[in-house]
Amino acid sequence: QVQLVESGGGLVQAGGSLRLSCAASRLTFSMYAMAWFRQAPGKEREFVAAISRSGDYTSYADSVPGRFTISRDNAKNTVNLQINSLKSEDTAVYYCSAGANAAVFSYGRADFWGQGTQVTVSS
Secondary structure (H helix, E strand, O other): OOEEEEEOOEEEEOOOOEEEEEEEEOOOHHHOEEEEEEEOOOOOOEEEEEEOOOOOOEEEOOOOOOOEEEEEEOOOOEEEEEEOOOOHHHOEEEEEEEEOOHHHHHHOOOOEEOOOEEEEEEO
16 A cells, blocks of 8 residues: 655744655655645645656746745655745645656646645744
């Protein structure tokens, strides 16, 4: 059974930074594009960032320009999301996801999902 386990969330003051990590197991990691989504209270889950299988290509939601950086380490089966200059509107549960075809992310879909990690930004 594929497992995606997120970590690194927590309570942080506005303007601070967080690094979210996702560890994948029972998955041929390098064969999957990876993405982060988030779901704020009372809102639908939204795409945040994606990275190609090799890590050579990344894409970001229009709502998170410059402050978010996605990266991956295929040797360690991990994908990370660095978030800088946190704002209160970044408060959400952040989900790691994997897709054999990165195109699914644009439809809000993925082949596998993690359980999520809570990020709370205090103002």
